Amino acid sequence: MKLTDFFDTYEDYSELIEPKAVALAKEYRLVTKQVKQQFKYIATIKDEYLQHFMLRWFQLGTLYQRLLDIRKELKKIKFSYMLAQVQFKKKDPKEFKPLAIEQAKQIKVETILDEITKRVFHNTYLCPLHNEKSGSLKVYRNNNTWYCFGCCKGGSVIDLVMKHYDMSLSDAVTWLVGGLG
Ligand SMILES: [Zn+2]
Numbered sequence: 001m002k003l004t005d006f007f008d009t010y011e012d013y014s015e016l017i018e019p020k021a022v023a024l025a026k027e028y029r030l031v032t033k034q035v036k037q038q039f040k041y042i043a044t045i046k047d048e049y050l051q052h053f054m055l056r057w058f059q060l061g062t063l064y065q066r067l068l069d070i071r072k073e074l075k076k077i078k079f080s081y082m083l084a085q086v087q088f089k090k091k092d093p094k095e096f097k098p099l100a101i102e103q104a105k106q107i108k109v110e111t112i113l114d115e116i117t118k119r120v121f122h123n124t125y126l127c128p129l130h131n132e133k134s135g136s137l138k139v140y141r142n143n144n145t146w147y148c149f150g151c152c153k154g155g156s157v158i159d160l161v162m163k164h165y166d167m168s169l170s171d172a173v174t175w176l177v178g179g180l181g
Helices: 011-015 019-044 050-088 098-105 109-116 157-165 169-180
Strands: 119-121 137-140 145-148
Touching: 019 050, 050 109, 098 157, 098 169, 109 119, 109 137, 109 145, 109 157, 157 169
Parallel strands: none
Antiparallel strands: 137 145
């Protein structure tokens, strides 16, 4: 993960109703600013002030870690928020169109996995469906599917959402299309 990836993300969290998300987004922006300042400052330190230099790097590391933590917390809030939206919405079965399934399937398996679990290798993840320390879940980009060699589950992006969030097909599709599409 590049540091620059963080800078312009999570600007839109103020739209979320959850006050905690708003507060975190605010802190995220503040810490990002501090990281940028630290970076700028470190660049000006001359070699002979090594101790000073190290201290600043240490501080930067702490700030950076906080950014990672905030990012994680925001992701959790965002997903539970989207989940709640789906669960509270009363759905008319007639409104559920097959087109939506096709639309949902356009969303990359990796987009979802990046949100709910950890990437171990470029197409390998820690399986979110069973407890593990090594990555058993592989993503097949050519047909946008996945398979876990640990728990022998796999399928489309819709299957992943259904299994991970214990959702019905209709809920999973609504969530995918409405939340991320
Ligand atoms: Zn698994």
